[in-house]
Structures are given as C-alpha cells and as structure tokens.
Amino acid sequence: MKLTPDQTIFWQHGFITINLTIVTTWGIMLFMVVGAKLITRRLKANIKISRWQCVLEMIVTSINDQIADIGLPKPEFYIGFIGTLFLFIAMCNLWIILPWYEPPTGSLSTTAALAICVFMAVPYFGISRTGFFNYLKTYVSPTFIMLPFNIISELSRTLALAVRLFGNIMSGGMIVAILLSITPLLIPIVMQALGLLTGMVQAYIFSILATVYIAAAVQESIKKQKKLNSKTQTKI
Amino acid sequence: MDNVSIIAVASIVTAGFTTGIGCMFPALSEGKSVAQALSSIAQQPDAAPTITRTLFVGLAMIESMAIYCFVVSMILVFANPFWNHIIAK
Numbered sequence: 001m002k003l004t005p006d007q008t009i010f011w012q013h014g015f016i017t018i019n020l021t022i023v024t025t026w027g028i029m030l031f032m033v034v035g036a037k038l039i040t041r042r043l044k045a046n047i048k049i050s051r052w053q054c055v056l057e058m059i060v061t062s063i064n065d066q067i068a069d070i071g072l073p074k075p076e077f078y079i080g081f082i083g084t085l086f087l088f089i090a091m092c093n094l095w096i097i098l099p100w101y102e103p104p105t106g107s108l109s110t111t112a113a114l115a116i117c118v119f120m121a122v123p124y125f126g127i128s129r130t131g132f133f134n135y136l137k138t139y140v141s142p143t144f145i146m147l148p149f150n151i152i153s154e155l156s157r158t159l160a161l162a163v164r165l166f167g168n169i170m171s172g173g174m175i176v177a178i179l180l181s182i183t184p185l186l187i188p189i190v191m192q193a194l195g196l197l198t199g200m201v202q203a204y205i206f207s208i209l210a211t212v213y214i215a216a217a218v219q220e221s222i223k224k225q226k227k228l229n230s231k232t233q234t235k236i
Numbered sequence: 237m238d239n240v241s242i243i244a245v246a247s248i249v250t251a252g253f254t255t256g257i258g259c260m261f262p263a264l265s266e267g268k269s270v271a272q273a274l275s276s277i278a279q280q281p282d283a284a285p286t287i288t289r290t291l292f293v294g295l296a297m298i299e300s301m302a303i304y305c306f307v308v309s310m311i312l313v314f315a316n317p318f319w320n321h322i323i324a325k
Binding site: 003069160163164166167168170171174201202204205208209 | 286289292293296299300303304306307310314315
C-alpha cells in the first residue's frame with residue numbers, strides 16, 4: 001500500500017529523484033505565483049475594484065488581523081512568511097477535491113521542510129526585531145535552569161509540527177483508501193469532505209503555531225514597546 | 237513460531253492496541269474541552285471568536301496525540317523496519 005506520494009517516482013539519476021511530491025509542489029507553486037502575478041497586474045485604488053483583487057485583499061487583511069490578534073504588532077512584517085505558509089498548505093489540502101490528486105503535504109519530506117522553515121524563521125525574526133542578545137535572553141527567560149528545556153522544546157515542537165501535518169493529511173487519504181475497499185458507495189465522499197475540513201484546520205493551525213512561536217521570540221521588543229507606551233501615557 | 241511470524245503477530249497486535257488506546261484518551265479530553273468551551277460561549281457570547289480560535293488550536297494539539305499513535309501503527313503495519321530487515325535477509 002502506498003503511504004506517501006514520495007513512492008511514485010518519475011525519473012531517477014543518482015540521488016536526484018523526481019517524484020510525485022516534487023511535481024505537485026512545483027505545480028502548486030507555479031499556479032500560485034502566476035495567479036498572484038495575473039491578479040496584481042492591474043491594481044486599482046478606486047472604489048470599484050476587480051473581483052479577484054477584492055478576493056486577494058480579503059485574504060491579506062484577514063491574515064493580518066489574525067496575526068495582530070495573536071499579539072504581533074506590525075503584521076505587515078510577518079505576513080510574507082506566515083501568509084505564504086498558510087496559503088501553500090491550504091492550497092495543497094484544498095485540491096484533494098480533484099480526482100487522482102495526492103496532496104504533497106501527505107509526505108513527510110514536505111512537512112519536515114516547512115517545519116524547518118519555521119525553525120529557522122523564529123531566530124531570524126527574533127534577532128531582527130530584538131537584537132542578538134535579547135533573543136538569546138528568551139532561552140533563559142524564567143531562570144537559567146530552564147535553558148536545556150527551552151532548547152529541547154525548540155526541537156520537539158519542530159518535530160511535532162512536521163508529524164502533525166503529515167499524520168493528519170496522510171490519515172485522511174489512508175482512511176478514504178481503506179473505506180473504498182470496504183464500503184465504496186457513498187461513505188468515502190463523506191470522509192473526503194471531512195478531510196477537506198481537516199486540511200483547512202491544519203493549515204490554520206500550522207500558521208497559528210508558527211505565529212505563536214515567532215511571537216514568543218519577539219516578546220522582548222513587545223514588552224519594551226509596552227513599557228515605553230505606558231511611560232508616555234503616565235507623562236501625559 | 238519462527239521469527240517472521242513472531243514479528244508479524246507482535247506488530248499487528250501492537251498496531252491495534254496503539255490506535256485503540258491512542259484514540260480513547262484524546263477523544264475523552266477533546267470531549268471535555270469542547271464541553272467547557274461550549275459552556276463558556278453560552279456564558280459569554282461576546283468572547284466567542286477568541287474562545288473558538290483557542291479551542292481549535294487546543295483541539296488540534298490534542299488530536300495530534302491521536303495522530304502520533306496512528307502514524308506509529310501505520311509504520312508498524314505498512315513500513316515495519318524489523319519486518320523489512322527479516323525479509324531482506
């Protein structure tokens with residue numbers, strides 16, 4: 001039985017392998033890049049805007065609102081990373097409505113790559129917002145004793161991110177495949193619809209968790225900003 | 237019983253137990269958290285968006301425990317490393 005789309009191999013030479021995961025990922029990337037380029041070719045600031053521009057604006061503003069709700073001020077700085085994660089995973093999971101499509105997020109290599117991106121992005125945003133030493137301070141944040149636990153949690157949450165997304169998507173496909181051999185009439189369609197819901201929720205969860213981790217890394221600068229604000233308010 | 241059948245029996249039985257027990261407790265805790273969230277939404281409908289968002293994040297965290305168990309049992313059934321080792325020998 002096929003567990004992941006990694007096992008469908010089109011072309012192999014040495015250690016370079018072109019499998020279904022890579023092909024689907026590049027297809028989705030191409031679709032998203034070309035689509036975004038086509039839509040943003042003629043942006044207007046009038047009252048009357050085109051339909052697709054309206055859709056994109058809704059997506060961007062709602063992602064911004066979500067990021068700001070979690071506690072990251074200036075979401076424009078983070079939406080490039082978090083919004084891309086969300087849109088890519090959501091697009092991967094949305095297309096299971098097409099027949100013969102296998103989501104690339106159902107392969108552990110894709111989800112591990114995304115989780116490693118989050119793992120790298122946390123220190124990047126932390127250092128660029130608060131400076132090197134303030135970022136290192138978050139590792140010893142309550143006391144110095146917590147240092148090894150903080151490092152372990154950094155690694156284990158990366159693993160959890162990867163396995164959570166992979167497990168959810170893979171299990172959705174697997175359940176449909178098993179049900180197809182038991183009750184092939186209507187039940188697989190219901191499970192497929194449930195898989196669609198799970199895919200959307202997982203895309204949301206993945207990006208929310210990435211936002212929470214980044215917010216934990218930049219908390220020093222947020223605290224400083226709040227202190228400054230309260231000082232100026234008391235002066236007034 | 238020879239080695240091959242011992243490995244087969246052990247991994248199939250363990251896979252069943254893993255998914256069984258690993259679904260039971262996350263289901264209990266998910267029920268608890270949903271019940272709590274519903275009663276808090278009923279008490280404070282204004283806070284519904286925040287509660288719902290936190291609930292979804294928490295549910296996904298709890299559900300991922302069940303998913304880990306499922307992944308382990310899938311590995312035991314379909315991609316068993318011990319089985320592959322015995323077959324290759």
